[in-house]
Amino acid sequence: LTLTFGNRPLATYLELAPEQLPGVNLGSWMSAEQRDAFTQRLSQLSPEFPVSTAEINLQLPGREHAWWVWSDRGVFDEQGRLLEIQAVGRDNTEVRRSQQQLTQSAKMATLGEMATGLAHEINQPLNVMRMAIVNVLKRLSNGDVQVDYLIDKLTRIDSQVQRAARVVDHMRVFGRRSEIEQQPFNPAQAIEGTLSLLSEGMRGKGVDLRISETGFEVQVRGYVDQLEQVLINLMVNARDALLDKREKHPGFKPWISLYAERDTHSVRLWVEDNGGGIDPRLLERIFEPFFTTKPVGVGTGLGLSVSYGIVENMGGKLSVRNSTEGARFCIELPIVPAD
Secondary structure (H helix, E strand, C coil), X not given: CXXXXXXXXXXXXXXXXXXXXXXXXXXXXXXXXXHHHHHHHHHCCCCCCCEEEEEEEECCCCCCCEEEEEEEEEEECCCCCEEXXXXXXXXXXXXXXXXXXXHHHHHHHHHHHCHHHHHHHHHHHHHHHHHHHHHHHHHHHCCCCCHHHHHHHHHHHHHHHXXXXXXXXXXXXXXXXXXXXXXXXXXXXXXXXXXXXXXXXXXXXXXXXXXXXXXXXXXXXXXXXXXXXXXXXXXXXXXXXXXXXXXXXXXXXXXXXXXXXXXXXXXXXXEEECXXXXXXXXXXXXXXXXXXXXXXXXXXXXXXXXXXXXXXXCCCEEEEEECCCCEEEEEEEECCCCC
């Protein structure tokens, strides 16, 4: 990845003189993972496919991470031997920062929409602890002090404290900004995190959750908190539609299904509900920015659009169709080899 020539704009960007560019190793400003991916991409250049384009992340000393859209063109001789690689780069840092800010803003909006459910997640263990304490105080006031009984109640209180702490800790982790570079992870982590934030609140509102164990180990590449954000958006949207339907039909019994399946190359996460589906005329626009079917003042209209971008940035696809009972969203992600 050693430069033999670079123009003045590149030298200015790297804060070097043009004559200093020959001999500079671009790989020294990349992580080991990025460097390996870059080298592998260059090795695949051929006379038949001489051009390759990718986004690279440069870690420049004393500066923030820089994102470049980088195009390489291999120059080959008549025998098909690679002579040199000519490259053109375009600074994409501001676009990347804007995308990250939009994703973070949408994540905060999602936390706001989840506030009621999260209050239930915290309130539930508090109620259990209060009941345990009331029972202990009553026994003590009657002079009935049994060590085994006290140990049982204190153990129950401790488990509820840990449960509430897990919810708070996960809220804190979820609210953080994502890592700079994508990492391999098991999508089951995102499912587990989503359920830790939503399950009690959903059940408290009378929404039946039908969750299937993944039953397999796979790795995808991306950001676990962002995949969690997508799942939360889909499930919160489904919940709102279901509760709206129940207001109109009091006997209605809402449910949301979440399950995963895989094949050789990809894993698919399905979120399905029995809310009656989405108007077919709106399906084509459902992932457009600021498009929403909710009343004015409810929601941002960005949740599904940002979710679509998150999944696409992970090399996957977010799609939707109507089933016999409701809407059915699919998150399809490519499987990466385990380390």
